[in-house]
Amino acid sequence: EPSNKRVRPHGRVTSLANLISPVKNGAVRRFGQTIQAYHDPMLKLSIMSEEELTHIFGNLDDYIPLHEDLLARLSKATGLNAYKEYCSNQLAAKALLDQKKQDRRVQDFLQRCLESPFSRKLDLWSFLDIPRSRLVKYPLLLKEILRHTPPDDPDIRSLEEAITIIQGVLSDINTKKGESECQYYIEKLEYLDDRQRDPRIEQC
Numbered sequence: 001e002p003s004n005k006r007v008r009p010h011g012r013v014t015s016l017a018n019l020i021s022p023v024k025n026g027a028v029r030r031f032g033q034t035i036q037a038y039h040d041p042m043l044k045l046s047i048m049s050e051e052e053l054t055h056i057f058g059n060l061d062d063y064i065p066l067h068e069d070l071l072a073r074l075s076k077a078t079g080l081n082a083y084k085e086y087c088s089n090q091l092a093a094k095a096l097l098d099q100k101k102q103d104r105r106v107q108d109f110l111q112r113c114l115e116s117p118f119s120r121k122l123d124l125w126s127f128l129d130i131p132r133s134r135l136v137k138y139p140l141l142l143k144e145i146l147r148h149t150p151p152d153d154p155d156i157r158s159l160e161e162a163i164t165i166i167q168g169v170l171s172d173i174n175t176k177k178g179e180s181e182c183q184y185y186i187e188k189l190e191y192l193d194d195r196q197r198d199p200r201i202e203q204c
Helices: 027-044 049-057 060-072 074-089 090-100 103-115 124-128 130-135 138-147 153-186
Strands: none
Touching: 027 049, 027 060, 027 103, 027 124, 049 090, 074 090, 074 130, 074 153, 090 124, 090 153, 124 130, 130 153, 138 153
């Protein structure tokens, strides 16, 4: 939608460096800094509204402390259920991002980011999809650890329990994601006549 905000001309931005926060240490922090390198400049340059950015980026900030804690204390990683909300929003977020890419300013900005060293030649969605793609790898990693663990090792039971827990989390996420996708498509339906509306669709 048209905005009454004064937009800073692109020509004055010679580099993204002055819009990006300093690099933080650690892999998790580096991921957060990379995401911020996309988010903050788009907000500062009024390329997207805060509401649009919130819709696209979701609650990614919540995962930085979660993963820091996960690295320190895997035994308390039951907070993985927090992924439900983020993963279930991905379809709508991707649709909005693709729509905004039609805007020349958004397209130009994302291209600048792609050409910057911090992006490592990956586009924005590659970073936004990392939480989901990493999560689905956890059962495979745990099963591989289990495969190389001696049968008489006391960790066998803990590993089996961890696999069961993470598979349950993934199952819940897939269910929630499916419900959200269904609702997304229901909201996109257009009817020529109200008589075409079927209550069974709304209850789907």
